[in-house]
Amino acid sequence: MVETDVLVIGGGPAGVLSALTSAKNGKRVLLIDAKMYEEIGNKICGDALNLEPTTFLEEKLGIEKPHGDEVADLVERLIFKTSNAEFPLKGDGYVLNRHPYGQRLLKQAEEYGVEVRSKTKAVRAISENGIVKGAIVREKRKNEYEIRAKVTIDCSGRNFQIRRTLSEDEFPYLEKKMEKRDVAASYREIIRLKEDHPYHNEIYLMYHKEIPEPGYFWIFSKGEKRLNVGIGWFLDMEVERGMKDHFWEVLHYYYPPGTYEVEDKGGYTIPTRYPMTNAVANGFITAGDAAFHVNPLSAEGHGPALIAGYYAGKAASEAIDTNDISEKSLWQYNVDVMQHFGLSHTKVQLFTEALLKIKIAGLEFLLKRNIFTQEQFLNLHAGSKMGKFEMLKLAIKAFPRYIILFQMKRIANEAAAFEKLFAEYPKTPEQYLAWQKRFQSRMEQIRKR
Numbered sequence: 001m002v003e004t005d006v007l008v009i010g011g012g013p014a015g016v017l018s019a020l021t022s023a024k025n026g027k028r029v030l031l032i033d034a035k036m037y038e039e040i041g042n043k044i045c046g047d048a049l050n051l052e053p054t055t056f057l058e059e060k061l062g063i064e065k066p067h068g069d070e071v072a073d074l075v076e077r078l079i080f081k082t083s084n085a086e087f088p089l090k091g092d093g094y095v096l097n098r099h100p101y102g103q104r105l106l107k108q109a110e111e112y113g114v115e116v117r118s119k120t121k122a123v124r125a126i127s128e129n130g131i132v133k134g135a136i137v138r139e140k141r142k143n144e145y146e147i148r149a150k151v152t153i154d155c156s157g158r159n160f161q162i163r164r165t166l167s168e169d170e171f172p173y174l175e176k177k178m179e180k181r182d183v184a185a186s187y188r189e190i191i192r193l194k195e196d197h198p199y200h201n202e203i204y205l206m207y208h209k210e211i212p213e214p215g216y217f218w219i220f221s222k223g224e225k226r227l228n229v230g231i232g233w234f235l236d237m238e239v240e241r242g243m244k245d246h247f248w249e250v251l252h253y254y255y256p257p258g259t260y261e262v263e264d265k266g267g268y269t270i271p272t273r274y275p276m277t278n279a280v281a282n283g284f285i286t287a288g289d290a291a292f293h294v295n296p297l298s299a300e301g302h303g304p305a306l307i308a309g310y311y312a313g314k315a316a317s318e319a320i321d322t323n324d325i326s327e328k329s330l331w332q333y334n335v336d337v338m339q340h341f342g343l344s345h346t347k348v349q350l351f352t353e354a355l356l357k358i359k360i361a362g363l364e365f366l367l368k369r370n371i372f373t374q375e376q377f378l379n380l381h382a383g384s385k386m387g388k389f390e391m392l393k394l395a396i397k398a399f400p401r402y403i404i405l406f407q408m409k410r411i412a413n414e415a416a417a418f419e420k421l422f423a424e425y426p427k428t429p430e431q432y433l434a435w436q437k438r439f440q441s442r443m444e445q446i447r448k449r
């Protein structure tokens with residue numbers, strides 16, 4: 001048996017930041033990952049990362065932004081594209097080489113004193129009387145053993161290995177399931193072209209008739225002559241052919257066979273939903289993909305995982321400092337995550353639901369007819385109310401497809417309602433159940449398909 005202050009399961013962005021922050025705050029930290037040490041931080045991914053989380057980490061922890069060989073290309077704009085229309089949004093960030101960036105963060109965590117145990121898999125939680133006390137783990141080809149910790153942070157990604165092994169009876173406020181409609185399947189290749197491409201400094205999300213809506217095909221620049229190209233859609237969508245067939249059909253529309261070589265390929269699933277509204281229990285926190293921290297439309301989860309990891313490490317170490325690792329003591333983590341991106345991701349969920357209803361044809365209509373300016377689109381997305389005169393002007397432009405406008409107006413109203421609800425997010429667990437009921441009934445109304 002091994003004892004520590006903080007046990008972190010998973011060495012992805014959420015886990016490394018949880019560990020680094022806890023260790024920087026003076027705690028004994030053990031981080032385990034099922035992978036070999038050298039492979040930690042490597043992941044099949046689109047590799048896009050917004051600037052905002054990296055600025056946040058620089059300010060909070062003095063972690064340098066991605067640089068050198070960690071950066072494949074810089075991003076200035078995100079472009080939604082259908083076969084007939086383009087809609088650009090300004091957004092600074094990177095297309096990364098995730099592996100060296102992940103390894104740098106891991107080594108920085110070790111410099112603060114984090115002990116890393118690679119090739120070590122968490123099997124299940126240790127829980128006693130409603131308190132998580134660590135995990136049973138297994139080193140590759142060796143026996144299981146116990147790691148006991150004051151706080152256990154589950155950052156095991158889409159497997160959520162600790163949360164899934166906590167019993168409903170002991171931990172009734174923690175969600176247990178991951179539904180098919182909340183998970184996206186995804187496949188991507190990194191390709192090397194014969195000529196340079198026109199996608200530098202832009203990341204493209206492309207809607208094609210071949211892809212089940214609102215799934216998309218992406219093209220991200222990995223630097224000169226290299227692209228990260230991929231495809232994804234929700235698991236509950238009905239498809240006649242396999243994902244790779246769809247992928248190649250779309251890819252070959254842009255780059256026919258023979259014009260590129262494949263450097264790397266693979267697929268995985270991404271939990272793609274609004275965040276868990278409670279992600280703590282006695283002695284327990286969960287962050288990153290394991291807690292649904294991925295943007296529900298773009299499926300970007302790297303940035304939120306880094307941010308949530310920071311808040312998880314902060315909450316864990318502050319709780320240990322007060323000798324109280326109860327749910328109540330860790331609750332500030334929920335408050336921080338809800339404030340930082342909980343509301344904005346919930347609004348994105350509304351947009352995704354609207355997209356499922358108006359379909360890509362509706363989106364195309366909006367973009368092609370220039371019904372929304374970029375500012376109006378962002379305002380709507382952010383839940384700002386529209387004036388009557390503005391609505392009238394939009395109605396004239398949208399004629400005769402008012403249903404689309406109706407859906408957009410609905411997003412604005414719902415976004416404003418969720419904003420109000422999030423402003424009342426409970427500061428302590430006692431009020432949570434009542435709040436959660438209000439949240440859930442509103443969300444389920446919207447998600448009825």
Ligand SMILES: Cc1cc2nc3c(=O)[nH]c(=O)nc-3n(C[C@H](O)[C@H](O)[C@H](O)COP(=O)(O)OP(=O)(O)OC[C@H]3O[C@@H](n4cnc5c(N)ncnc54)[C@H](O)[C@@H]3O)c2cc1C
Pocket residue numbers: 009010011012013014015032033034035040041043044045046047048049120121122123155156157158159161186187188230267268269270287288289290294299300301302303305
């Ligand atoms: C194809 C694809 C494309 C994507 N594109 C983008 C993108 O362009 N931009 C973006 O921001 N996000 C993207 N994402 C999402 C992004 O990869 C994740 O949101 C992000 O990596 C989440 O970080 P995490 O730390 O929560 O989990 P992960 O990065 O998944 O890390 C989890 C870690 O836990 C370890 N682990 C798992 N189970 C156990 C266990 N039982 N015991 C011990 N260790 C365990 C794993 O080995 C892994 O190291 C994409 C995902 C996929 C699949």
